[in-house]
Amino acid sequence: MRKAALLLMTLVQLAPTPLRASVVQQVPLPVGKCVNTGNHLETPSEDANGQKRLEAADFVRIRAAGFDTVRIPVDWYKHSASAPPYRIEPKWLDRVDEVVRQALAAHLHVILDSHNFNLVHSNPAEGSPWLGEVWRQVAAHFARQPTSQLWFEIENEPHDKLTNANLMATLGPALAAIRESNPDRPVVIGGQNWSGIDSLATLDLPDDPHVYATFHYYEPFAFTHQGAGWVNPSPPLGRHYGLPEDKARLITDAAKVDAFVARTGRVPFIGESGAFESVPLAERADYLRAISTSLAPHTSGLCVWAYTNTFPMWDHVGGHWLPGMLEAIGLPGEKPSKSK
Numbered sequence: 001m002r003k004a005a006l007l008l009m010t011l012v013q014l015a016p017t018p019l020r021a022s023v024v025q026q027v028p029l030p031v032g033k034c035v036n037t038g039n040h041l042e043t044p045s046e047d048a049n050g051q052k053r054l055e056a057a058d059f060v061r062i063r064a065a066g067f068d069t070v071r072i073p074v075d076w077y078k079h080s081a082s083a084p085p086y087r088i089e090p091k092w093l094d095r096v097d098e099v100v101r102q103a104l105a106a107h108l109h110v111i112l113d114s115h116n117f118n119l120v121h122s123n124p125a126e127g128s129p130w131l132g133e134v135w136r137q138v139a140a141h142f143a144r145q146p147t148s149q150l151w152f153e154i155e156n157e158p159h160d161k162l163t164n165a166n167l168m169a170t171l172g173p174a175l176a177a178i179r180e181s182n183p184d185r186p187v188v189i190g191g192q193n194w195s196g197i198d199s200l201a202t203l204d205l206p207d208d209p210h211v212y213a214t215f216h217y218y219e220p221f222a223f224t225h226q227g228a229g230w231v232n233p234s235p236p237l238g239r240h241y242g243l244p245e246d247k248a249r250l251i252t253d254a255a256k257v258d259a260f261v262a263r264t265g266r267v268p269f270i271g272e273s274g275a276f277e278s279v280p281l282a283e284r285a286d287y288l289r290a291i292s293t294s295l296a297p298h299t300s301g302l303c304v305w306a307y308t309n310t311f312p313m314w315d316h317v318g319g320h321w322l323p324g325m326l327e328a329i330g331l332p333g334e335k336p337s338k339s340k
């Protein structure tokens with residue numbers, strides 16, 4: 001009888017922590033002002049036509065402009081074997097390591113994500129073990145980097161068949177694999193439907209005080225994605241920002257963030273926001289200013305999309321920050337004399 005009770009106790013202790021909704025007392029992740037290195041390490045080729053390759057000077061410049069954090073999207077899916085043990089190409093891990101070290105050396109917080117891990121969205125059950133084993137390798141590789149500076153994000157923008165209903169069943173193995181080597185590293189998770197703001201309403205994160213919530217904000221999509229070739233149908237050009245309904249929406253959306261905080265105890269951050277370059281520059285800046293002043297204060301930070309290769313803040317051909325863009329998110333901006 002006693003033996004059986006002991007065995008039962010042991011089994012209970014060994015059982016994996018149930019993944020369930022919980023209210024945590026969590027100090028918000030200090031994301032602050034953040035920029036995505038979009039269209040670099042998550043694109044089909046880092047060296048594609050017209051793309052700028054990331055180098056140490058980029059992170060020095062980003063830090064000097066006043067950013068606290070950089071979110072680095074990475075395609076691990078394309079660079080890992082499709083069968084167990086899903087080995088990541090060593091050259092690719094070296095390249096990501098180089099970029100992460102450059103960002104850390106510039107005293108930036110780094111959110112290292114997995115981006116475009118297509119199988120986990122189209123077939124979550126099949127993609128889950130592969131993603132988990134990839135994160136086991138990534139986490140072990142970066143385990144010695146400071147947890148105050150380097151944070152992981154398991155998968156960008158869950159969509160298609162990856163929903164809030166199966167989110168933790170699917171991403172749980174990756175989180176468990178990360179926890180084996182990184183017991184208290186901040187890990188970021190966003191919800192369904194491309195992590196849009198409405199995903200927060202049903203986003204239930206596991207009972208882990210080092211798991212942080214994120215969402216992405218491109219509302220109204222008809223404004224931010226006008227003329228975007230990868231969206232079908234592409235919203236027509238000419239939608240301006242600042243209509244009465246846009247202002248009203250920001251208030252309702254800020255209330256959605258507040259409701260999430262009240263329900264879960266977690267303050268999320270905006271992992272992506274911005275407008276495509278077919279929107280005139282001044283209107284892009286107006287949009288970011290509105291998000292930065294009305295929505296971001298309800299969150300723990302705003303990561304603009306993106307640095308230079310798409311939705312740009314920095315003009316890598318002209319060698320200057322685009323006028324008004326830094327100021328729009330509350331950074332001082334650069335003096336004309338420093339423009340090269």
Ligand code: BGC
Pocket residue numbers: 115156157272305310
């Ligand atoms: C995608 C990009 C896209 C951006 C804005 C990102 O998450 O990876 O391809 O340009 O969102 O739509």
